[in-house]
Amino acid sequence: MSMIRDLRAVVRPSRVSLRKDGGTYDATRSPATASAVVDCAVYRDGRRIETETPLTPHEAVRLVRRDGGFVWIGLHEPTEAEFSGIASEFGLHPLAVEDAVQAHQRPKLERYDDSLFTVFKTIHYVEHDQLDANSEVVESGEVMCFTGRDFFITVRHGGQGSLRALRHRLQDDPELLSKGPSAVLHAIADHVVDGYIAVADAVQDDIDEVETEVFSPGRKGAPRGTDAGRIYQLKREVLEFKRAVSPLLRPMQLLSERPMRLIDPDIQKYFRDVADHLARVQEQVLGFDELLNSILQANLAQASVAQNEDMRKITSWAAIIAVPTMVCGVYGMNFDHMPELHWRYGYPAIMGFTVAICVGIHRTLKRNGWL
Helix, strand or coil: CHHHHCHHHHHCCCCCCHHHHCCCCCCCCCCCCCCCEEEEEEEECCEECCCCCCCCHHHHHHHHHHHCCEEEEEEECCCHHHHHHHHHHHCCCHHHHHHHHHCCCCCEEEECCCCEEEEEEEEEECCCCCCCCCCCCEEEEEEEEEECCCEEEEEEECCCCCCHHHHHHHHCCHHHHCCCHHHHHHHHHHHHHHHHHHHHHHHHHHHHHHHHHHHCCCCCCCCCCHHHHHHHHHHHHHHHHHHHHHHHHHHHHHHHHCCCCCCCHHHHHHHHHHHHHHHHHHHHHHHHHHHHHHHHHHHHHHHHHHHHHHHHHHHHHHHHHHHHHHHHHHHCCCCCCCCCCCCCCHHHHHHHHHHHHHHHHHHHHHHCCCC
């Protein structure tokens, strides 16, 4: 049972923040690679069978059926023609094969006669110098897994989510790999959920930054509407994150709670740990959405308050200007008999009276916070 106790240390050796170095995801295969097969290997008693030349999927299947073990085939964005041979070799269900080739699937777990089909959405945090209304925060990809008695097939879509480093770590622990394809399925699930945790931490930093700027004092020079655009962009990215996390919770619970013929009992209980971490990430993502709603409402309320303050100032100055306008309008009428028209001090008296009234109105409005 020492392998089981060390399981998490093997599949999760470190949790690196995506804010620092781009995370645990590797690059995809070289564009010069002609085949969609990234790697094909046979494992027996937890150890990779070394061959002089790289194995083809057909050769790997013959080797497994002759000497035992299981084959792990990794593909990246295969075409229907490239995947059809492998699908017929392992007897994969046509509906699952169609989903694996077309991609853009919802995270799910489907059980067929002799295999399990699992879809994971990988999430990668996109580094940016400054968050604006057009910033891309997260990128998504897909990892689709076919788990059988003696085979494990991964089909990746998108530029993120390489499993190369994970395969190497698993190969360093033969006792873990001896548990078969279910150990690989758990390792991939744990790897994907670890990526969610790292992305959630990075998105939290972005939300904290926007929240601080929205509620910080002394932002009179900031253009109006810029914060709303940034907040809305963050909401869109959080929605994409949510689409990857929420549908996966039920499949992880099924893998941890319901006995399955293709899942080793020693490995199954560790899916519960993955489900727990996934539930925590889901709560974070839902909290992000609610927090962004509150920040957006606060930002719009601030804009409304600022507009009201502007209107109050305009109204106040209009009231002040109305006094000299009225006085000048009265004395601009062409009547012969009007008071003070021929009085020596009439003009300065009227001007002084007008200024006094304007000053009084200004002081009253300023005292009441209108100016």
